Amino acid sequence: MDLASKTVLLTGGSAGIGSEIARLLRSKGAQVVLTGRNPERLAAMQDEGFETIAADLSNAAGVDALIAEWGQRELDILINNAGQLVDHDFRQGTPDADAADDCIYANLSAPIRLITAFVERLRQRPEAVIVNVTSGLAIAPAARQPVYCATKAGLRFYSLTLREQLKDTNIHVLEALPPVVDTQMNDGNPMKKMPADECARQIVEAIEKNRDEANIGMTKALRIAEAISPALARSVTLKF
Template sequence: MDLKGKHVLLTGGTNGIGKALAFQLRDAGANVVVTGRNAERVAAMRAEGFEVIEAGLSNAAGVDALVDGWGDRALDVLINNAGQLVDHDFRKMPPDSDAADDAIYANLNAPIRLATALMSHLQSRPEASIVNVTSGLAIAPAARQPVYCATKSGLRFYTLALREQLKGTRIKVIEALPPVVDTQMNDGNPMKKMPVEECARQILKAILNDREEANIGMTKALRFAESLSPGLAKRVTLRF
């Protein structure tokens, strides 16, 4: 897809991968609107010239506020990038069920609700894309992050099924599967981290080339291991 003049809604676009992607999308000629919930980061992106719709996506009210904020505007690309990582490790302490509920909603329910609410906008365009950012952990889980892994694998399967439903239409459905990326979410993770700018670059490349799946960085190796032996891939990731 040629992004010049295209209208893009990018969730979670005030920090991390989303922030880097917002700048790269704008450099590619897109008209980019981002979402965010942290007042300081929202203000910083507005100072950079971006329109920001303030909305937290961990509940239905936040998703509805975003849809209302978008209104009847044209939409060519919906990028479901916002996500939450929640501690859920019984080996350390009893997990917070409310925090898990928030993460489940933000990572899985919100992308589904946004795709549903905004589908008519996308269907009215000459060409359009839905980009769901999942994770390498959607392929094989890490023991210390069961909620995150469950939501990302759920979004992966939703993406695969949605792509099949929309086959033959003007809407492309793209999945981006990042590895561990150097974001605030991964502070304290001892694994080697990919720079956010490089991860964003590879997501942008997938959009420009209409690729159905973008396995980014070490996710490529994990996908290869999974193709040889799903059990091997699980044994590798479950240690983390």
């Protein structure tokens, strides 16, 4: 896909991978509208010249407000990048059920709701792309983050089936599977982290090349291990 003049809705675009994706897309001529929850980060992106929409995607009301704010604008690319990470570890005590609910909605329900709202809009364009950002942990889970892993695995399978449903249309479905990336969400994670700008570069490249999947960084090795032995892949990630 040629990104010049494309209109993009990018969730979770005010920091981390999202802000780097926004900058790259703009450098290639796309018109990027990004969402986020943090007023200071949104203001910083506005200072860079981006159009922003404040949106809390951890609940239906927040998603519906975003859809209403978008109105009848054209849309070429929908990037479901926003996500939440929640520790849910019974070895450390009773987890916060409300935090789990927010994570489930933000990571799985919100992308589904946005896709459902915008798919007909995307059909109206000569070519369109839906990008769902999942995780290497959608392939093999980490022990202390079962809710996060479950939501990403759910979005992975949703992406696979959505691609099959839309294969004869103008809409391409790309799943991006990052490794652990150097963002605020991963502060305190002892694992080696990929720079956010390199992760974003690989996602944007996958959009341009019309790929079905972008297995990024260590996720490539995890995919190989999973193909050889799912148990082997799980034995590695379950330690974390």
